[in-house]
Amino acid sequence: KVCAHLGVLEHGKRIHTHIVKNGFESDVSVVNTLVGMYAKCRGVHYARELFDQMSKRDAISWNAMIA
Secondary structure, eight states: OHHHHHTHHHHHHHHHHHHHHTTOTTOHHHHHHHHHHHHHTTOHHHHHHHHHHOSOOOHHHHHHHHO
């Protein structure tokens, strides 16, 4: 809730772009963190899209998406 008011979602999108440009999009830990950030900052549709694109998912991936 606070995330949306502070523009954190937009900042998170910029970080996501930086991660992709630098080749970290295949790192499960990094992607899990992004999924959690999107889910917490009212970007559930972004979280789901990213989750669906993951080639590897672990328990943390599922927890980030469910929570």
